[in-house]
Amino acid sequence: MTEYTERLLENPPRREGGERLRIAWLIVIPLLAVLSQVYVPRFVSFLAYLELPLLITVHFALSRRGPISAVFYGMSIGLVQDSLSHQPIGMFGIVKTLVGYFAASVSMRFDVENPIVTFILSFFFYFFHQFFYWVLDRALLAQAISFDVQQTLVFGLLNAAVALPLFRVLDKLKVAR
Numbered sequence: 001m002t003e004y005t006e007r008l009l010e011n012p013p014r015r016e017g018g019e020r021l022r023i024a025w026l027i028v029i030p031l032l033a034v035l036s037q038v039y040v041p042r043f044v045s046f047l048a049y050l051e052l053p054l055l056i057t058v059h060f061a062l063s064r065r066g067p068i069s070a071v072f073y074g075m076s077i078g079l080v081q082d083s084l085s086h087q088p089i090g091m092f093g094i095v096k097t098l099v100g101y102f103a104a105s106v107s108m109r110f111d112v113e114n115p116i117v118t119f120i121l122s123f124f125f126y127f128f129h130q131f132f133y134w135v136l137d138r139a140l141l142a143q144a145i146s147f148d149v150q151q152t153l154v155f156g157l158l159n160a161a162v163a164l165p166l167f168r169v170l171d172k173l174k175v176a177r
Contacts, residue, residue: 088141
């Protein structure tokens with residue numbers, strides 16, 4: 001065995017089972033994120049790059065470290081976002097479900113409390129979200145939209161920069177029993 005697996009066997013990853021999340025964390029915060037995704041770009045156009053529902057999904061998956069709960073949480077946020085957007089129902093639901101699963105799976109292997117790791121994972125999952133959405137759009141809807149890699153990389157960096165303070169604020173909403 002390697003040193004890492006021995007450490008995992010001796011000290012399993014911290015599971016914050018004693019923590020319960022407020023109802024605001026589970027329902028109100030994602031709903032506000034989805035509503036801001038829909039309505040804020042209409043009034044403040046330079047914030048259209050901000051993907052708050054994705055960041056909320058990533059934070060939930062990284063903090064809970066449970067793939068099953070992250071799958072359902074990502075699916076729920078994605079379907080609510082689908083219902084308020086002009087896209088067919090299910091596109092964001094599928095993509096955010098996958099993001100939730102992979103983010104929760106990754107969080108069991110890495111120290112996600114480290115801000116550098118959090119920044120890198122936020123950037124990666126933004127890029128993954130955009131790329132997989134593009135793939136689904138082309139494959140399922142047969143729409144020939146373009147995928148601008150440079151713009152996606154820049155927006156990924158901006159979303160990752162927003163993720164760090166956002167995740168700190170969301171961590172403050174947790175309440176110990």
